[in-house]
Amino acid sequence: MELQLVNEGRRGPYAAKRLSEFAERCRRGGLAVTPQRLAIIKVLLDSDEHPRADAIFTAVRIQHPHISLATVHRTLETLCDIGEARKVTMLHDGARYDGNTTPHHHVVCVRCRRIRDIEILRLDRLLAGQSALGEFTVIGSSLEIHALCDECGSKRAKTNRTKQPRG
Amino acid sequence: MELQLVNEGRRGPYAAKRLSEFAERCRRGGLAVTPQRLAIIKVLLDSDEHPRADAIFTAVRIQHPHISLATVHRTLETLCDIGEARKVTMLHDGARYDGNTTPHHHVVCVRCRRIRDIEILRLDRLLAGQSALGEFTVIGSSLEIHALCDECGSKRAKTNRTKQPRG
DNA sequence: AACTAGATGATAATTATTATCATCTAGGTT
DNA sequence: AACCTAGATGATAATAATTATCATCTAGTT
Numbered sequence: 145m146e147l148q149l150v151n152e153g154r155r156g157p158y159a160a161k162r163l164s165e166f167a168e169r170c171r172r173g174g175l176a177v178t179p180q181r182l183a184i185i186k187v188l189l190d191s192d193e194h195p196r197a198d199a200i201f202t203a204v205r206i207q208h209p210h211i212s213l214a215t216v217h218r219t220l221e222t223l224c225d226i227g228e229a230r231k232v233t234m235l236h237d238g239a240r241y242d243g244n245t246t247p248h249h250h251v252v253c254v255r256c257r258r259i260r261d262i263e264i265l266r267l268d269r270l271l272a273g274q275s276a277l278g279e280f281t282v283i284g285s286s287l288e289i290h291a292l293c294d295e296c297g298s299k300r301a302k303t304n305r306t307k308q309p310r311g
Numbered sequence: 312m313e314l315q316l317v318n319e320g321r322r323g324p325y326a327a328k329r330l331s332e333f334a335e336r337c338r339r340g341g342l343a344v345t346p347q348r349l350a351i352i353k354v355l356l357d358s359d360e361h362p363r364a365d366a367i368f369t370a371v372r373i374q375h376p377h378i379s380l381a382t383v384h385r386t387l388e389t390l391c392d393i394g395e396a397r398k399v400t401m402l403h404d405g406a407r408y409d410g411n412t413t414p415h416h417h418v419v420c421v422r423c424r425r426i427r428d429i430e431i432l433r434l435d436r437l438l439a440g441q442s443a444l445g446e447f448t449v450i451g452s453s454l455e456i457h458a459l460c461d462e463c464g465s466k467r468a469k470t471n472r473t474k475q476p477r478g
Numbered sequence: 479a480a481c482t483a484g485a486t487g488a489t490a491a492t493t494a495t496t497a498t499c500a501t502c503t504a505g506g507t508t
Numbered sequence: 509a510a511c512c513t514a515g516a517t518g519a520t521a522a523t524a525a526t527t528a529t530c531a532t533c534t535a536g537t538t
Contacts, residue, residue, distance in 0.1 A: 150428035188410035194426040196405045212487040232407040233400045238363045240399040243355035251447045259361040261317035280418045280458035287454045291447035379518040
């Protein structure tokens with residue numbers, strides 16, 4: 145089978161392993177291992193809901209009533225920076241619109257957020273044959289390729305990584 | 312070639328065709344053909360930048376100094392509703408995070424925004440062999456499959472389409 | 479135990495988007 | 509051509525997510 149829903153049953157052991165390695169990965173990333181960070185990664189690893197910051201905040205507050213929402217936002221971005229988490233959609237500084245309604249996909253520069261259209265006929269063909277996925281009825285799809293454009297690549301080489309707004 | 316950047320040169324004739332059909336498509340969608348809508352679709356079709364609402368607002372204001380930003384936002388969403396435009400990222404009500412850092416993709420219910428992970432090994436293999444795309448150096452990628460979950464599908468059948476927040 | 483770079487909490491500020499509502503108009507009818 | 513009305517617009521307020529600021533605190537080192 146080409147496309148398949150990930151078996152949620154596997155998440156338990158996966159989360160345990162990730163958590164056991166977390167402290168070391170923080171150190172490797174130059175980050176302090178704080179109770180807040182541990183609590184946040186724990187909640188994130190235990191969730192299968194791809195939660196928003198506020199949902200994680202709510203969950204973490206049960207054990208850490210004094211944690212700040214700002215800390216949750218900051219920590220989630222930090223975790224993404226060191227590769228310990230991933231933002232499902234990275235373009236969250238504002239909605240972007242496209243007048244091209246023919247099937248196509250996008251390359252996005254992770255730094256300047258420039259977007260260009262791409263065609264992947266084989267992917268479109270693969271997806272055309274997939275009208276359902278478990279309990280989901282497929283409507284359409286869009287591949288987002290994360291990239292660094294040449295201009296930003298050379299800038300990055302010079303300047304020391306300036307954090308991008310909104311992430 | 313599997314992946315290729317869309318040739319921007321083709322956009323001129325495409326935009327002209329889309330614009331010529333726009334009035335009819337509005338009527339078909341039950342929408343009035345207003346000068347504001349014409350101005351907005353024109354700007355969108357002429358742009359290759361996948362612009363934000365505020366950029367479209369700025370461009371449209373040259374010819375329509377009295378247009379409101381709210382109209383631009385509303386119109387863009389309306390155009391998406393009737394299939395005359397597309398939002399590059401549809402998840403714009405808040406960032407969603409994922410603790411699973413292994414390569415995988417997502418199915419999203421366009422109504423309730425539930426997300427589930429999917430595996431598409433063939434796509435991952437296809438992308439693994441692609442380290443550059445024109446002026447872009449590939450970092451990673453994520454396929455977002457838009458779908459309707461069974462629960463929302465049956466709801467939609469009953470209730471008359473309630474507009475989703477934020478779109 | 480002392481030190482300090484970096485982390486946190488509290489809160490203000492910013493920004494994108496949506497809601498509200500009075501007014502206006504596209505597109506049909508008379 | 510004047511008239512009607514559902515729907516569209518403009519102006520502005522409200523909402524909500526995220527980021528900035530800054531005083532305080534603490535993880536990890538000395």
